[in-house]
Amino acid sequence: MLSRPKRKKTSRSGKDKGLPLPSDMERVVCFDENDPFKILGPHVFKEERCVVVRAFLPRATQAWIRLSKKKSVRTPMRKIHPNGLFQAVCERTSKINPYKIGFFDETGFEQESEDPYAFPPEVSDFDLYLIGEGTHYHSYEKLGARPMLLKGVSGVYFVVWSPNAKSVSVVGNFNHWMTGTHPMAKIRYSGVWGLFIPGLTEGEVYKYAIKSEVDGQIRLKTDPYAFSAELRPNSASVVARLDAYAWQDQMWMESRMQKDLFESPVSIYEVHLGSWKRDGQKNWGFLNYRDLAYELVEYVKFMGYTHIELMPVMEHPLDESWGYQVINYYAPTSRFGTPAEFMYFIDYCHQNGIGVILDWVPSHFPRDGHGLVDFDGRQIYAYESWRKGEHREWGTLVFDFGKREVSNFLISNALFWLDQYHVDGLRVDAVASMLYLDYARKPGEWEPNVYGGHENLEAVAFLKKFNEVVHARFPGVLTIAEESTAWGGVSRPTYTGGLGFSMKWNMGWMHDVLEYFSKDPVYRKYHQGMLTFSMWYAYSENFILPISHDEVVHGKRALLEKMPGDDWQKFSNLRVFLAYLFAHPGKKLLFMGSEFAQRSEWNVQQSLDWHFLQYAPHTRINLLLRDLHRIYRENPALYEGDFRSECFEWIDFSDVDSSVISFLRWSRHYNQLLVFVFNMTPVIRENYRVGVPRYGYYQEIFNSQGREYGGCGLGNCGGLHSDSVAWQGRPFSLNLHLPPLSACIFRHC
Numbered sequence: 001m002l003s004r005p006k007r008k009k010t011s012r013s014g015k016d017k018g019l020p021l022p023s024d025m026e027r028v029v030c031f032d033e034n035d036p037f038k039i040l041g042p043h044v045f046k047e048e049r050c051v052v053v054r055a056f057l058p059r060a061t062q063a064w065i066r067l068s069k070k071k072s073v074r075t076p077m078r079k080i081h082p083n084g085l086f087q088a089v090c091e092r093t094s095k096i097n098p099y100k101i102g103f104f105d106e107t108g109f110e111q112e113s114e115d116p117y118a119f120p121p122e123v124s125d126f127d128l129y130l131i132g133e134g135t136h137y138h139s140y141e142k143l144g145a146r147p148m149l150l151k152g153v154s155g156v157y158f159v160v161w162s163p164n165a166k167s168v169s170v171v172g173n174f175n176h177w178m179t180g181t182h183p184m185a186k187i188r189y190s191g192v193w194g195l196f197i198p199g200l201t202e203g204e205v206y207k208y209a210i211k212s213e214v215d216g217q218i219r220l221k222t223d224p225y226a227f228s229a230e231l232r233p234n235s236a237s238v239v240a241r242l243d244a245y246a247w248q249d250q251m252w253m254e255s256r257m258q259k260d261l262f263e264s265p266v267s268i269y270e271v272h273l274g275s276w277k278r279d280g281q282k283n284w285g286f287l288n289y290r291d292l293a294y295e296l297v298e299y300v301k302f303m304g305y306t307h308i309e310l311m312p313v314m315e316h317p318l319d320e321s322w323g324y325q326v327i328n329y330y331a332p333t334s335r336f337g338t339p340a341e342f343m344y345f346i347d348y349c350h351q352n353g354i355g356v357i358l359d360w361v362p363s364h365f366p367r368d369g370h371g372l373v374d375f376d377g378r379q380i381y382a383y384e385s386w387r388k389g390e391h392r393e394w395g396t397l398v399f400d401f402g403k404r405e406v407s408n409f410l411i412s413n414a415l416f417w418l419d420q421y422h423v424d425g426l427r428v429d430a431v432a433s434m435l436y437l438d439y440a441r442k443p444g445e446w447e448p449n450v451y452g453g454h455e456n457l458e459a460v461a462f463l464k465k466f467n468e469v470v471h472a473r474f475p476g477v478l479t480i481a482e483e484s485t486a487w488g489g490v491s492r493p494t495y496t497g498g499l500g501f502s503m504k505w506n507m508g509w510m511h512d513v514l515e516y517f518s519k520d521p522v523y524r525k526y527h528q529g530m531l532t533f534s535m536w537y538a539y540s541e542n543f544i545l546p547i548s549h550d551e552v553v554h555g556k557r558a559l560l561e562k563m564p565g566d567d568w569q570k571f572s573n574l575r576v577f578l579a580y581l582f583a584h585p586g587k588k589l590l591f592m593g594s595e596f597a598q599r600s601e602w603n604v605q606q607s608l609d610w611h612f613l614q615y616a617p618h619t620r621i622n623l624l625l626r627d628l629h630r631i632y633r634e635n636p637a638l639y640e641g642d643f644r645s646e647c648f649e650w651i652d653f654s655d656v657d658s659s660v661i662s663f664l665r666w667s668r669h670y671n672q673l674l675v676f677v678f679n680m681t682p683v684i685r686e687n688y689r690v691g692v693p694r695y696g697y698y699q700e701i702f703n704s705q706g707r708e709y710g711g712c713g714l715g716n717c718g719g720l721h722s723d724s725v726a727w728q729g730r731p732f733s734l735n736l737h738l739p740p741l742s743a744c745i746f747r748h749c
Contacts, residue, residue, distance in 0.1 A: 018045055018052030018089055019080060028056055029083040031167050031180030031211055031218070040183075041117025042099075051090045053077070053099070055115065058084035058178055060103035065090075066112065067099050074102070098153065114153050114198035121185050121194030123159060128190045131161070134404030137469060139412045140330060140420075143192075144225030145239045147202050155198035156239050158184065158206075160223065161405060163191025164376040166213040170195060171220070172206035172236070179209040179218055205236040207370070212377025219377075222328060222370050224409065229315040229327070231334045235370045238334075242420050245343045249350035249422060256355075256424065256476040261502075262542065263668065265632050265639045266587035268357065269305040269595075270548055271296065272322060273313065273336055276592055278607040289332075289341035293348040300354055303595060303622075304629025307355040309427060311549065313342065314361070317368055319604055322549070323359070324429060325366035325396060329413045332421075346422055357425035357478065358417055362410045362466075363434045364396040373397060381406055387447045388456075391433065393440040401434070402458035411466050418474045425478030426470070428501070432484045434459040460499070467500030478502045480544060491542040506543040506586055509534040514551060517577050520564045521681040521741070525656040531680075532653045532661060534584070539645040543586040552591060552602045560597040569682060571597065571617050572711065572741035575624055575704035576678060579743030582628045583676045585642045585665070590625075597621040620710040631702055635747065640668040651675070651690050652728055658683075660738065662690045673748040677736060684714065685738035691730030697721050698734055698746040705739035714739035719746065 020039055027033040028040065036056075043052045055077065057063050063077040063086040077086035086103075102112030123142060130136035131143075143159045150157065158170050168184040174197070175181040184193040207220045222229065226237035273292055278285045287295065300308055312323030315331040323333070332342040346356050365381065367373045372381040382397035383389030389398050400406050417423045433439045438446040438454045449457050467479050481490050481499065484507040492498025516530040552558050563573035574597060581588060593608045596618045600609060612618040632638050641647020651662035659680035666673055673694060679685055692698070699719040705711030716737050727733035738744065 018043065018048070018050065018087065020054070025081045025085050028183065029058075029081055029085055029180070031169065031183065031209075033183060034165075034167055034186040036183040037117055037120055037185050041115055049091070052087060053090065053101070053115070054080075054085065054087045055101050055117070056085055056181065056183075057101075057103050058181060059105040059176065060084060060086065061106055063101065063103040064088070065099050065101050065115075077101075098151075114155070116155075116182060116195060116197045119150055119153070119155075119196040119198070121159075121187050121196070123187050123190075123192060123194055125188075128187065128192060131192065131405060131408060132190065134408040136408055137412050137415050137473075138419075139408055140225055140416045144223055144227065144330065145204075145206065145237065147200075147239060147241050148196075150196055150198075153198045154201070155196055156200040156204065157194070157196045158208075158223075159192060159194045160184070160208050160225075161192050161380075162208070162210050162376040163380060164213050164378045165191075165193065165210045166216070167211045168193045169209045170197060170206055171209050172204060174200060174204060174206075184208075200239065202239050202241050204239040205230060206239065207236050210376045214377030217377065219374070220370060221375060224329065224372060224375075224381075226328050226331050228339055229331045229334055232317050232319075235317065235327070235368075237328070237331075240331075240339050242339055242343075245340050245347075247343070247347055247422065249347050252350035252353070253422060259476060261476070261478060262643055263640045265306055266544075267305045267629060267632060268307045268309045268544070268587070268589040269300050269303070270309045270311070270546075270589055270591045272311045272549065272592070272602075272604065274319065275602070275604050275607060277610065286335050289337040289345040292336065293345040297349055297352050297354055301352055302626070304626055304633065305354070307357055307424065308349060309357040309425075309589065310359065312359045312361055312429075317366075321366070322604060324361055325368075325394075326361050327366065327368055327371040329409075330416055343421060350422065355424035356422075357427055357480070358423050359429055360414065360417070360426040361429045362399060362414075362462075363428075363430040364391050364394065364398050366396050381409070385447060387441075387445060388437065391440065392445075398433075400458075401456065401462040407462050407465065410462070411469055414466060414470055415473065418470065418477055423477075425480060425502075427480040427482060427505075428463075429482050431463070431481045431490070432487070434463065435483070435485070435487055463499050463501075464494045468494055471500070471502075481505065483507075488540075501542075503542045503544050503587060505546045505548075505589075506534065506538075506541075507546070508537070509543070509584070509586070510546055510548075510551065513577070513580065514547075514562060517573055518562045518564065521569075521659065524659045524680050528653070528656045528659060528661070528680075531580075532650075535648070535650070535653075538585050538648070539643060542643050544589050545581055545584060545586040546589040547581065547591055547594060548589065549591045549602060552594070554601075556601070558598050558601055559594040560599055565682075567617070569741065571621065572682070572705070574621060575709055575711070576680065576741055576743045578621075578625060578628060579702065579704050579745070580678060582632055582638065583663075583665070583678075583743070583745065585648055587639075587642060588632075595622060595625045617710055620708065624704065624709045627702065631745065635672060635674060635701075636667040637665045637672040637674045641666060644668065651677075651692075651730075658685060658688075660685065660688065664693070675734070675746040675748070677738060677744045677746075679738040679740065679742045682740040684740050685736075688736045688738050689725070689727050689733050690736060691726070691728030691733045692722055692748075693730050693732070694748050695722050695724070695732050697749045699749050700744060701747045702743070702745040703739065704743040705741070711742070712739060714742075715744065716746075719749075 064074040077088040184195040223237040228238035228240035315328035489498030494500040563570040649664040722732040
């Protein structure tokens with residue numbers, strides 16, 4: 001093995017003592033050095049019995065060092081390079097720590113602080129190994145900007161992964177955003193860079209200046225692991241600490257681990273925080289996290305929801321992206337406040353018995369120049385091939401799921417929200433775009449996998465690993481897939497070949513049912529299969545029935561306005577639709593505004609139309625949904641068998657001429673029986689008989705045409721006894737009076 005030739009030692013005296021080579025100095029001042037500690041900071045010269053301290057101070061006119069033990073004594077530093085490299089020689093043999101470096105800048109302003117280059121970066125070989133292996137699932141504790149006390153000195157420790165960088169520096173207000181003023185050190189063999197900067201505190205804004213080995217260009221990037229970011233249009237990262245908040249949700253967290261959500265009521269209120277409700281008194285119009293906690297939680301409890309699902313709150317630059325084009329994956333958006341205030345929001349939800357689910361976007365990221373794109377001259381976060389790495393339809397880039405460091409970044413991010421923010425679930429956005437290499441791509445615009453297929457095997461492996469790690473470390477937490485295809489086993493365990501999600505959005509049910517209800521009742525008999533088809537596959541996955549934001553934007557109309565007919569029919573149809581949502585097996589999700597029949601499409605730039613609640617038809621829809629939630633919670637047959645086929649029975653789905661469907665739902669142990677009958681036309685059906693399996697009294701616990709809901713008031717007088725008349729293959733039957741456009745629910749007593 002060839003050894004590196006040793007540099008010849010030369011004895012220097014006087015002003016040249018300890019002077020670095022000109023080439024070394026040029027690398028520092030030209031921002032080309034990957035190990036600034038070789039030049040800057042303290043250097044002991046035993047033979048000369050001195051310590052040489054060097055500092056790069058490009059704005060300094062005078063500089064000095066001050067030993068902490070001699071606070072009034074300044075040792076002048078000599079400028080050894082015209083671009084701002086200074087040096088001082090201390091005639092002593094012992095180390096001089098601690099000491100400070102001070103200077104006057106060109107305005108005469110005096111600054112003094114500890115020397116960053118007296119604190120070599122400290123990232124262990126084990127941490128670097130785990131990051132490279134892709135299994136450092138708490139990498140957010142090592143990378144990013146962490147306020148800390150190091151060797152008795154307070155400051156911020158910066159660590160970033162940038163494998164193709166020639167040099168990296170931290171820039172911010174503290175150094176007037178001058179590139180190269182605080183160069184970072186590449187830590188050993190890794191692509192990880194680090195620097196401790198004394199004197200910086202929480203709230204400091206910063207970016208990384210990254211000079212690429214590939215093209216020599218310098219890019220200013222936000223910190224991928226930043227815990228906070230500036231409010232748009234500003235884009236810098238903000239130093240934040242997350243360990244100061246005192247959580248008060250211990251009871252919730254303990255009970256969550258024991259609760260079986262598969263056999264519990266789950267009704268989710270999907271919310272976009274920026275447009276749920278706005279404050280016209282504030283310049284930017286947004287309620288802050290604390291205000292939202294009080295108002296939103298009170299409303300959600302009043303309505304009876306069990307969970308809130310937040311459209312992405314990770315920092316994003318464009319309001320119109322709804323949060324789905326994330327820049328800072330570890331930072332809650334500053335639109336609504338600080339990380340501590342977002343913690344308060346979640347804590348307050350938990351103290352009031354409300355779970356919080358976050359939309360999470362590991363599928364793609366935007367091209368904004370300060371973000372992950374082209375991070376150090378190469379696409380280290382995205383696939384480099386455009387056939388795999390671009391979503392041209394969305395103008396975004398696809399994460400490289402096969403790269404271990406990227407997989408580590410994303411899984412760590414998922415665990416971060418569950419760990420640091422006590423989140424109760426993650427809804428993974430656009431899973432189909434991850435699973436298929438040809439998603440939204442034309443022939444010739446995608447690359448097949450190693451077997452010639454169109455499945456993204458690396459994304460499949462990533463999703464399985466994500467679910468395995470999350471469920472192993474956080475029992476009781478939900479992972480939910482927004483997956484719109486027939487991919488099998490999305491919500492089945494990975495050991496059976498599934499992807500491992502807890503639940504999956506039933507997109508097929510959503511599209512079919514909305515299409516059915518949008519048709520004039522006179523034509524519904526020709527399309528009844530759209531209403532009933534979902535039961536053929538209802539138990540193939542653990543489904544959530546979503547009426548999401550995507551269905552009330554871009555010309556699709558608000559939920560009320562999808563319904564045909566005049567206002568009486570619109571509201572009657574909407575009541576039947578909401579009842580069908582709660583009657584059908586599967587957990588529930590409803591987008592904000594639908595619960596009071598907002599008439600206009602959702603607009604991200606303004607508040608919901610809360611003024612509609614002063615009008616009776618909208619108030620009555622609100623009451624109907626509250627009653628549906630109460631019935632949902634009180635009747636185990638409505639939730640215990642959501643994922644058990646034996647708990648559902650059709651009574652009759654074939655009466656297309658009358659457009660009536662009827663079915664039974666049982667509780668898990670058959671202790672409770674509910675009967676559901678839906679009349680999908682504005683025609684009264686008298687003496688309509690349905691078969692039932694048990695003799696006794698059947699209480700009418702819900703009628704969508706009740707007067708309290710704005711209906712006509714027709715019904716079955718609160719309930720009726722079964723007849724000993726065999727019907728539809730069952731020994732007993734009910735002779736019902738079906739109101740027009742109605743949903744009726746009966747409970748066997």
